[in-house]
Structure formats: structure tokens, C-alpha cells
Amino acid sequence: MILAIETSCDDTCAAVVTRGGHIRSNVISSQGVHDRYGGVVPEVASRHHLELTTRVVDDALARAEATLDDVDLVAVTAGPGLVGALLVGVATAKGIAASRGLPLAAVDHLQGHVAANFLEPEPFEPPFLCLVASGGHTFLARVEDHEGFTVLGSTLDDAAGEAIDKGARLLGLPFPGGPHLEKLAAGGDPAAFAFPDARRVGGLDFSFAGLKTALLYATRDLGEHGTHARRADLAASYQHAVVEQLARRVERALAETGLERLAIGGGVAANGPLRERLSGLAREVKVPPRALCTDNAAMIASAARYAEPVAFPGYLGLDAYATSARGA
Amino acid sequence: MVVATRSAADTEAAGARLAADLRPGDVVLVLGEMGAGKTTFVRGAARALGVEGPVTSPTFTLGRRYAGRVAVSHLDLHRLGDLAGEDPALLDDYLTPDAVSFIEWPEVAEHELDHVRARVRLEHAGGDARTITIDA
Numbered sequence: 001m002i003l004a005i006e007t008s009c010d011d012t013c014a015a016v017v018t019r020g021g022h023i024r025s026n027v028i029s030s031q032g033v034h035d036r037y038g039g040v041v042p043e044v045a046s047r048h049h050l051e052l053t054t055r056v057v058d059d060a061l062a063r064a065e066a067t068l069d070d071v072d073l074v075a076v077t078a079g080p081g082l083v084g085a086l087l088v089g090v091a092t093a094k095g096i097a098a099s100r101g102l103p104l105a106a107v108d109h110l111q112g113h114v115a116a117n118f119l120e121p122e123p124f125e126p127p128f129l130c131l132v133a134s135g136g137h138t139f140l141a142r143v144e145d146h147e148g149f150t151v152l153g154s155t156l157d158d159a160a161g162e163a164i165d166k167g168a169r170l171l172g173l174p175f176p177g178g179p180h181l182e183k184l185a186a187g188g189d190p191a192a193f194a195f196p197d198a199r200r201v202g203g204l205d206f207s208f209a210g211l212k213t214a215l216l217y218a219t220r221d222l223g224e225h226g227t228h229a230r231r232a233d234l235a236a237s238y239q240h241a242v243v244e245q246l247a248r249r250v251e252r253a254l255a256e257t258g259l260e261r262l263a264i265g266g267g268v269a270a271n272g273p274l275r276e277r278l279s280g281l282a283r284e285v286k287v288p289p290r291a292l293c294t295d296n297a298a299m300i301a302s303a304a305r306y307a308e309p310v311a312f313p314g315y316l317g318l319d320a321y322a323t324s325a326r327g328a
Numbered sequence: 329m330v331v332a333t334r335s336a337a338d339t340e341a342a343g344a345r346l347a348a349d350l351r352p353g354d355v356v357l358v359l360g361e362m363g364a365g366k367t368t369f370v371r372g373a374a375r376a377l378g379v380e381g382p383v384t385s386p387t388f389t390l391g392r393r394y395a396g397r398v399a400v401s402h403l404d405l406h407r408l409g410d411l412a413g414e415d416p417a418l419l420d421d422y423l424t425p426d427a428v429s430f431i432e433w434p435e436v437a438e439h440e441l442d443h444v445r446a447r448v449r450l451e452h453a454g455g456d457a458r459t460i461t462i463d464a
Contacts, residue, residue, distance in 0.1 A: 009388075041407055042390055043418065082389060083421075136388035157367055158385045166362055209336075213363035213452070322389045 001064070003071045003096070004301035005057065007089030008081025008109045009136065010040045011294070012052040016064035016071075017301035021120045024064035026291060026298040029056050046084035053092045060297070068100060075304030078106040079321035081136070086320035094316060103309035106318055107300045110137060113265035114149050115306070116292045116299035124286040129259040131250055131278070134266030134295075135161035135176075137324075138206050138246075140253050143263070146306040152253055153204025160242055160268045163208035167215050167238045171231055181235050182271055188236030193218055195241035197248065204253050211241050243274045250281055262286070269293040331460040332453065339365045339450070340372025342460050346446060347376035349464065352398050353425045355443045357434040360450035365458050367402075369450060370430045374400045377428060386432070391422045399427035406433035 001024065006013040016024040029052050061067060076093035079086055090106075097104040113132045117124040130141045130149065138161075139154035158166070161178060168177025173184065195214045198207050215238050219227045227234065250262060262282035268274060270290040279285050292299060310318075333339045350356070356373070358366045371383040378396030386392045391403040401422040419437070423429050434441065446464040453459045 080389065154382060155384055156382060159388060162385060162387055170362065209363060209365075209368065210456075216361070216363050216452070217454075323392055 001066060001070050002073045002075055002301040002304055003057070003060070003068075004075040004107075004297040004304060005053065005089045005093050006077045006109070006112070006295060006297040006300045007049045007053065007085050008077045008079070009085060009295060010045045010048075011296075012049050012056045013295060013297035013300075014053075014057045014060035015297035015301050016060050016066055017119070017298055017305075019305060021118060021123060021302060021305060023119060023298045024066065025060045026296055027056050027060045027063065028291065028294070028296055040082070042082045042084055045082055046088055049085055049088035053088055057092065057096070068096070071100070072102065073105060073304060073309055074102050075105040075107050075300050075307070077109045077112065077300050078318065080109055080324040081320075081322065083320050083322045090318060090320050094318065098312060098316065101312045103311050104315040104318070105304035105307040105309040106315070107303045107307060108324070109300075110139075110324055111148065111303045112299040113137075114141065114143055114263075115146070115303035116265050116288050116296075117263040117286050118146060118305070119288075119292065119298060119302050122286075124261070124263050124284075127259060128261040128263050128286070129250065129253055129257060129282070131246060131262070131264045131269070132266040133160040133246060133264070133268035135159055135165060137266065138268075140204055140249060142257055142259065152257070153206065153249060155206040155208065157207055157209040158212065160206065160208065160246060161266070163212055164239070164242060164268065166212055168235075170215055170219055171227070171235055178267065178271060181239055182273070184232055185236040185239040185273070188232030188234070190236040190240035192230070192233035193237035195237050197241045197244040199244070199248055204249055204256070206245060206249060208242070208245070211238070211245075239271070239273060242268075243271070243277050246274060247277045247281065250278060254282055260284070264288075265293055265299075267294045329462045329464070331462065333458045333460060335456045336365065336368050339368045339458055339460070340375065342462075343369040343372030343374075344376035346448070346462060346464070347373040347428070350377070350428045350445060352428060353443055354445035355423060355429045355431065355441055356445060357438065357441070357447045358430055358432045358450070359434065359448065361452070364450040364452060366432045366450055369448065369460070370402055370432070373428075373430065374402065390418075393422060393427070399424065401427045401429040402432075403429065404432040405436050408436050
């Protein structure tokens with residue numbers, strides 16, 4: 001069995017997954033301490049990972065009714081993400097693997113989001129188009145095998161989740177913005193404000209900077225009272241513009257590549273209206289359960305099934321990296 | 329110096345013009361509210377310094393580092409709140425003598441930063457227009 005650890009941002013995650021892709025446990029401990037800062041604070045995240053990682057690993061093993069004797073591969077996210085946060089997971093994984101003489105697989109976080117689709121009970125097999133949208137990343141990829149992907153387009157400025165968080169903050173909503181914005185938007189009219197959805201921007205890249213500015217101008221025009229009175233409409237229209245931009249790029253990518261199947265991942269893929277909007281776009285659409293869209297370690301284990309593990313002690317010098325080399 | 333720009337491309341061009349005067353080790357502070365065009369300005373400067381490929385918001389990872397004709401560091405300190413709780417060496421990997429560094433939302437660290445070569449403030453002027461004040 002594979003024991004995987006993921007600590008790239010503010011969730012401390014561990015999972016036990018079989019070589020066949022069956023999830024035996026998938027533990028996610030959200031730190032929650034960042035809410036009052038209006039975002040993830042790197043140093044705070046690292047310290048909390050340090051406190052939580054061992055417990056989360058123990059919990060994952062216990063829930064899987066397994067011990068380290070059952071583990072034959074350790075997997076860990078090596079990047080991209082917050083370097084200090086990543087290092088806690090990397091050091092923990094190295095320690096566990098080295099103490100048992102086990103091999104270690106260093107996994108790319110973005111490959112993890114793609115590989116979440118390969119997990120049982122309903123594995124989605126390549127080829128397919130994959131949209132990954134989260135707080136740190138937004139890109140479209142062509143997935144032709146289990147080992148990698150080709151980026152077709154990515155954001156030119158903010159990630160979709162980042163745009164949602166910043167928009168939510170403009171509306172006075174707490175961090176993380178996504179769930180709060182979705183809740184507020186449910187009571188509003190998505191057509192109330194015509195926010196830009198970048199439909200005239202060609203190609204498969206994304207841009208959310210103009211949308212952010214449009215919301216800022218709208219709140220200024222409305223004034224404090226007006227903004228408060230129209231909060232639900234503003235939230236619904238803003239969310240609609242984000243969803244429309246993502247959906248239109250997906251439609252364009254499907255048409256251009258000839259791919260007929262679509263999978264989605266990343267924290268923004270937990271958004272209800274986005275899931276609904278995308279579900280009709282391709283012949284087959286894979287929408288993983290929410291717990292496999294947001295950061296988790298089961299997806300890291302899934303990617304590790306197809307990675308080339310490094311035998312002990314070759315991985316002791318393994319380092320974390322902040323930025324993806326994949327152009328996403 | 330005050331520059332009025334009419335488009336995102338104009339704002340990038342303003343960044344490029346500033347970049348021509350920058351040397352390795354220089355730090356540029358980039359201020360302005362959300363959506364003011366800070367990342368757009370830095371993208372223009374980074375292009376002029378030889379950076380190819382996407383130059384995107386560094387908010388998520390705190391900083392990004394690019395390889396151009398010189399190294400370019402791009403930071404966003406918005407989430408740091410108060411540097412007191414942070415690792416003092418947090419910025420050292422980015423603010424290196426071989427790199428030109430751009431720092432968005434620098435207010436929390438401004439008094440601790442050395443080698444500040446320019447201070448850039450971007451303000452909304454309606455639509456895609458911006459007013460850019462550069463103190464170099």
C-alpha cells in the first residue's frame with residue numbers, strides 16, 4: 001500500500017491508497033487558523049503542519065486499519081506550493097521511508113490534481129481534457145497518459161480561486177472566500193451586473209484581473225450602503241463571470257483538441273454552479289467528489305502509482321520547490 | 329514622475345521603461361489597491377528584463393522567481409499581515425544581490441527593506457486607465 005503526505009498549503013493531509021487505486025483512508029486536517037488573517041500565512045502554515053503531520057499520518061493508518069508494515073511506498077508532494085509548508089511534509093515522508101528502508105516517490109501537486117481522476121471506484125482513463133482551478137493554480141491540460149499532462153492554457157494573472165477570494169473580500173466576506181461567496185450568491189441574480197468574462201480574449205489562457213477591477217468599480221459606484229444592499233446580486237454576478245470564463249475556455253479547448261471527455265479538479269471545482277455548468281459540456285464529464293477536488297493526499301498517492309520511486313537512500317537530499325516547471 | 333496610462337499594454341510599457349534603469353540588487357516597491365495593475369506593471373518590467381513565459385500573481389506562494397537577462401523576483405506581501413510572526417529569513421531567498429526584485433503590498437516590510445531603488449504607486453483612473461506615480 002501507498003502512504004501519501006500532502007502539505008503544500010494550509011491543509012495537512014495523509015492518505016493510504018492501494019496499488020490498485022482504492023482509497024483506504026483520506027484524512028484532511030484544515031488548519032482554520034488562517035481565517036482571521038484573510039489568507040494563508042506561510043510561517044503559520046508551516047508551524048501547524050509541524051504539529052499536525054504525525055497525528056494525521058497516524059490517523060490515516062488507523063482509519064485504513066493498516067500499520068507501517070503494510071506500506072511499501074511513501075509518496076509526498078514536493079511542489080509547487082509554500083516552500084516552508086512543503087518541507088514539513090517532505091521531511092516527514094523522508095523520515096518514515098528511511099526508517100523502514102522504503103522507496104519514496106516525489107509527486108508534483110498539479111499532477112496530483114490530474115491523477116485524482118484515476119482513483120477507484122470510478123477511474124477516469126486518458127485521453128481527456130482536464131481543468132484544474134484552485135487558489136494557486138488555474139490551467140487546462142491535455143492528459144494522454146497516467147504519467148503527465150500538456151498545458152494548453154493557464155492564467156495570465158490571478159488563479160480563479162484567488163480571484164474568488166479577492167472578490168469575496170471586496171464584499172466583506174471572510175476567508176476562504178469560495179464557500180462564503182457561493183452561499184451569498186445563491187440568493188442573488190447572476191444577471192444583475194454584467195461583469196467581464198473575458199469572452200473576447202482569444203486562446204485558452206485565463207485572465208481574472210479585469211473582473212476584479214470591475215467588481216471594485218461596481219462597489220464604488222454603489223457606495224457602502226448600496227453595496228451592502230446588493231451584496232447577493234454582486235456575489236452572484238461575480239461568481240457567474242468566473243464560472244462562464246472557465247466554461248467558455250473548456251468549450252473552446254474541447255473544440256480545438258477534439259477531445260470528447262472532460263475532468264475537473266482543484267478547490268474551485270467544489271463550486272456548485274461550476275460543477276453544474278461543466279457537467280453538460282462533453283460526452284463524458286468526470287467531477288470527482290469534493291474531498292478529492294480540494295487538496296488531499298489520496299490524489300498524491302494516485303499520482304505515485306505511476307511515478308518512478310527512488311530507492312533508499314537516494315531521496316535523502318530531496319528538496320521542495322515553490323513554482324511549477326510545467327508552465328501552469 | 330507621474331504617468332497616465334490608458335490600457336494594460338500602456339501600464340506594461342511604463343514598467344518596461346522603469347526596468348531600463350534597474351540594476352541587479354535593486355528593489356522596487358509596487359503599491360496600489362486590488363486590481364490597480366501591480367502585476368501588470370511588474371510583467372512589463374520583467375519582459376524588459378528578458379523574462380519570457382507567464383508572469384502571474386505571486387500571491388499564493390508569496391513570491392516567484394524568474395530567469396531573464398538578470399534574475400527577477402516578484403513578491404506579494406499582502407498576506408503577511410505583520411512580519412513579526414514570520415521567519416526573519418523569509419524574504420532572503422528572493423531579495424538576492426543578483427536579482428531585480430519587485431514587491432507588491434510592501435507596507436508591512438517597508439522599514440526593513442534595503443536597496444529600495446523606486447517606489448511605484450498605481451491608482452485607478454476609470455476603466456483600464458491608471459495613474460502611475462514613480463519615485464525613483
